[in-house]
Amino acid sequence: MKRYVAIVLILLAFVIQTGCMDRSQPSALRVALPYSDHVLDTKTNYYIEYLENKTGLEIETVIVRQDDGEEYLDALFASDSDIDIVFFGEDFVIDEETAKNYADKGYVHTAEDGTFWYPNYGSRTTGDCGQILWINYEWLERLGLSIPTTTSELREVLFAFKNNDPNGNGLNDEIALIGSTEDYCYDPAELLLNSYVYNDPYNNRLFYGGSGALRLSTEAAAFREGMVFLRGLYKDGLLDTRTFSYSLNEMNEVINANIDIVGAFTTDFISNVIYQANPEVLARYIHVAPLAGPEGVRYSMYREGKPMVGAVINARSAHISDAERLIAAMLSEEASLIARYGEPGVDWERSDGSDVSIYGTISTIVTKNYIWNTPQNKHLNGIGPMYVPDVYLKGVTWNGLNSDAEYVDARAQVGYSDHLPERRYQGTFDAETASYTDRYIYSFITGERDVFDDNEWGTLVQSVSERTVR
Amino acid sequence: MRIRITALFMSLLFVFAAGCGQITTDTEDDWLEKAALNVDISEEELYKAALKEDVLIVYTVSTRTVQTKEAFEKAYPGLVVEIRDLRSPDLVDKVAENFAEGRTSCDVVICNDNSGEFKSRLVDTGAVVPYLSPEIKTKMKDGHVGECISFLDEAELLFYNSRLFETQPISNIWELTESRFSGMIYIPNPLRSFSTYAFIAATFDHADELEEAYKSWCGCDFDRKDGTAPEALWKEISKNAVFTNSSDEVMEALNTDKAMLGIMISSKLRYKNMGYGFEPAYRLTPFTGCRTTVSVMLARNSQNVNSAKLFIDFLLGGADGTGDGYKPFRTPGAWSARTDVGDGTDTPLSEIDLLYPNADSMIARKDEFYKFWSECLKDQTNR
Incomplete structure (x- = not known):
């Protein structure tokens, strides 16, 4: 119901907005894009002006002040608004599946080559390691503990976190380890299983075994040992119960709270968890190298960096070819570098090779003014289509700010990269089987099912095996 | 009042x-x-x-x-x-x-x-x-x-990987030029790190000591025909070095066995108590770092x-x-820095082979150092 009310309100806003519009310039491309604290004025934005000069097109920006991309598109397509292109970015996003649904219904334009959405690659931190463990450094220091290197050491540390009042407030309010099941990268169980056997839920938990044959993690005896370890953590209150009910936002609120109550968590990139304007909280956590399990196994989970949906074209647009031309220009290397780093020569320049990148490689881009995620008017802060090759994303120099999440993430990625499997299986994600397996895993961890019961375990192994396409 | x-x-x-x-x-x-x-x-x-x-x-x-x-x-x-x-x-x-x-x-x-x-x-x-x-x-x-x-007070000095070496693996700074350490010495980019820059620049005021150390290491006199001893030392070390953005990266490389040796700021020693595997090299001929x-x-x-x-x-x-x-x-x-407050480190500064950089000398020779290091870094990154 709430969703319909929201759509009606947005529709009304559209009607009002459309009524107030200056329709004297029908040739202008009307681009809807989300409001951002980091973009001062799209009417005078350097990047928009660059695109206008480059393409000869007139761009009229319309600011969207809502977060839900799908709700906005519902309202847009239900109205007679003449928006030509919708840009996505920051919190205003849709996924490829959603874009396809709109394309199938004829709302979103599908190009001759079948393209119905345009990529945004480069606005998020990039890296091959899909999950990193972060631990509260200040708590370790206060309790005189070492950074754990094995799963058993981690257990000892979590126990001390839970019971020794590391935040010093006299209350037993510490959360030793928390997560969220909103994405696998936030679920500590997935990371800890990689200390027993290679475990990649993004690729249906399939991996290449020593003989080169494709294997399923759940079939390995070590997977069950890992589950026993996780059950122990949960039972002893070291893996917080909220892990299996919290959304990412709820988890983030707890971690970013003024009171210091979280000991450890996992994420792909810390910028997805610690709020941008929270350097004190960021300084609290350091990454922990992959933990060795009882048999010395210590894998990092590989995750292929995929572009997000950066834009769709309204199928009703009277300027389809102009819209395609604009997007093509935005996807060029020249434009994408402006979209990511700002004005060439002023905010960044190509490196002469005497600098080191955040990934420890030879730098390709030297940032002179680091304007990303700051209020500025040089680019759209990652909103809209862009394609920045990895050679630049991983070749950029550090801005010198110790609380720069991109640098913090890069250092963690470097530390985890040595533990990636040599040969990586990449398959199409099977959401149905994944959901089935996940439910089983949660039930074993929470004790709803008995991980020591051979029949229960056998059912999991057999049923997942039968469902998984190899 | x-x-x-x-x-x-x-x-x-x-x-x-x-x-x-x-x-x-x-x-x-x-x-x-x-x-x-x-x-x-x-x-x-x-x-x-x-x-x-x-x-x-x-x-x-x-x-x-x-x-x-x-x-x-x-x-x-x-x-x-x-x-x-x-x-x-x-x-x-x-x-x-x-x-x-x-x-x-x-x-x-x-x-x-x-x-x-x-x-x-x-x-x-x-x-x-x-x-x-x-x-x-x-x-x-x-x-x-x-x-x-x-x-x-802190010090920029040499550290070694204590998981790979039970004791300090070198005793003379010229050993850092040996091929056994190729790609295994991590150093913050001196053009981006003041303390690393200070150490390296300070060595240029101590060419004589470096020549003596060279003789002790090589058994022969240092040949000045291709430049001074500090220039030769750092050019050769650059060939073995991996340059980083900060001491944090050096510390992490030592802890993950990517590095055998590293030059970094002494304050990172606090991570040793938390299980990181590195030790400071307090004694080195003729010096291990700078205050x-x-x-x-x-x-x-x-x-x-x-x-x-x-x-x-x-x-x-x-x-x-x-x-x-x-x-x-x-x-x-x-x-x-206070007379009434004890040090955080057991070893006093006087028992560490440190240089005390001369800021005026570094200001005067700034362009020369920057040019020298830019070339060293380019040579290193172009390999």
């Missing part, structure tokens, strides 16, 4: 002036006068005046300042501190640019002051000024109070002078040195 009343009056005047907007460059002397840097004002009076000021902005090169901030806000309810944690060159750039444009972006500056950049661009230009309460001044070690307030100092200064034209003074005194541990502000800095790898 009269002095204190006058000081309080001046502090209040300053608060009113600050409230009226930006102080222009024409009134900089007025600022100095109103800042009353050499007047003894009690902690209570400073706090009272500070409560009328805005958020205190601290530019720092040390993450540990965050702990000082938290302790400060607890000790002085109502005062708020914002920390900007920057790498030294970026910090100097920001403060210098803002000062040149007549703007004030911060109130307190905490920075490594060894490369000459800090001195030439911030101290000599008056972009930052020294402040310390008279009581604390009397308790500072020699050489720590002058045009700069050096509140902490570095960290300064705390008041930013010229600060609009929050009373809060800034209070914070600086708090950072130094207060009148008796036992306050919580100094504790985060009394860690392994750091040496106290």
Whole structure:
């Protein structure tokens, strides 16, 4: 119901907005894009002006002040608004599946080559390691503990976190380890299983075994040992119960709270968890190298960096070819570098090779003014289509700010990269089987099912095996 | 008592002036006068005046300042501190640019002051000024109070991977040029790290000692036909080195066995207690590193002078040195600047083979060093 009310309100806003519009310039491309604290004025934005000069097109920006991309598109397509292109970015996003649904219904334009959405690659931190463990450094220091290197050491540390009042407030309010099941990268169980056997839920938990044959993690005896370890953590209150009910936002609120109550968590990139304007909280956590399990196994989970949906074209647009031309220009290397780093020569320049990148490689881009995620008017802060090759994303120099999440993430990625499997299986994600397996895993961890019961375990192994396409 | 009343009056005047907007460059002397840097004002009076000021902005090169901030806000309810944690060159750039444009972006500056950049661009230009309460001044070690307030000593020195080596694997600095360490020595880029720059630049004032060490290592005299001993040493070390952005990366490389040896700031020793696998090489012929100092200064034209003074005194541990502000800095790898406060490190600085950089020499030879290092780095990255 709430969703319909929201759509009606947005529709009304559209009607009002459309009524107030200056329709004297029908040739202008009307681009809807989300409001951002980091973009001062799209009417005078350097990047928009660059695109206008480059393409000869007139761009009229319309600011969207809502977060839900799908709700906005519902309202847009239900109205007679003449928006030509919708840009996505920051919190205003849709996924490829959603874009396809709109394309199938004829709302979103599908190009001759079948393209119905345009990529945004480069606005998020990039890296091959899909999950990193972060631990509260200040708590370790206060309790005189070492950074754990094995799963058993981690257990000892979590126990001390839970019971020794590391935040010093006299209350037993510490959360030793928390997560969220909103994405696998936030679920500590997935990371800890990689200390027993290679475990990649993004690729249906399939991996290449020593003989080169494709294997399923759940079939390995070590997977069950890992589950026993996780059950122990949960039972002893070291893996917080909220892990299996919290959304990412709820988890983030707890971690970013003024009171210091979280000991450890996992994420792909810390910028997805610690709020941008929270350097004190960021300084609290350091990454922990992959933990060795009882048999010395210590894998990092590989995750292929995929572009997000950066834009769709309204199928009703009277300027389809102009819209395609604009997007093509935005996807060029020249434009994408402006979209990511700002004005060439002023905010960044190509490196002469005497600098080191955040990934420890030879730098390709030297940032002179680091304007990303700051209020500025040089680019759209990652909103809209862009394609920045990895050679630049991983070749950029550090801005010198110790609380720069991109640098913090890069250092963690470097530390985890040595533990990636040599040969990586990449398959199409099977959401149905994944959901089935996940439910089983949660039930074993929470004790709803008995991980020591051979029949229960056998059912999991057999049923997942039968469902998984190899 | 009269002095204190006058000081309080001046502090209040300053608060009113600050409230009226930006102080222009024409009134900089007025600022100095109103800042009353050499007047003894009690902690209570400073706090009272500070409560009328805005958020205190601290530019720092040390993450540990965050702990000082938290302790400060607890000790002085109502005062708020914002920390900007920057790498030294970026910090100097920001403060210098803002000062040149007549703007004030911060109130307190905490920075490594060894490369000459800090001195030439911030101290000599008056972009930052020294402040310390008279009581604390009397308790500072020699050489720590002058045009700069050096509140902490550290060292940029060689470390080795203690998982790979049970004992220090080298005894002479020239061994770093041996091919067995190819790709296994991690060093912060000296053009981006003041303390690394200071160490390397300081060696250029000690060519004779390096020649003697060369003879001891090689068994033959150093041949000067292709340049000086320091030039030859660092050119050869560059061939074995992996350059990083910061000491953090060096520490992480040593801990993950990517590095056998690394040059980094001594304050990273505190991570050793947390299980990181590295040890300092305190003894090396002819030297293992250089002494570095960290300064705390008041930013010229600060609009929050009373809060800034209070914070600086708090950072130094207060009148008796036992306050919580100094504790985060009394860690392994750091040496106290106060006579009444013990070092965070068991080994005294005098028992470490360190150079003491000459800032004036580095300022004078800055262009030469930058050119030399740019070439070394290009050679290294082009391999």
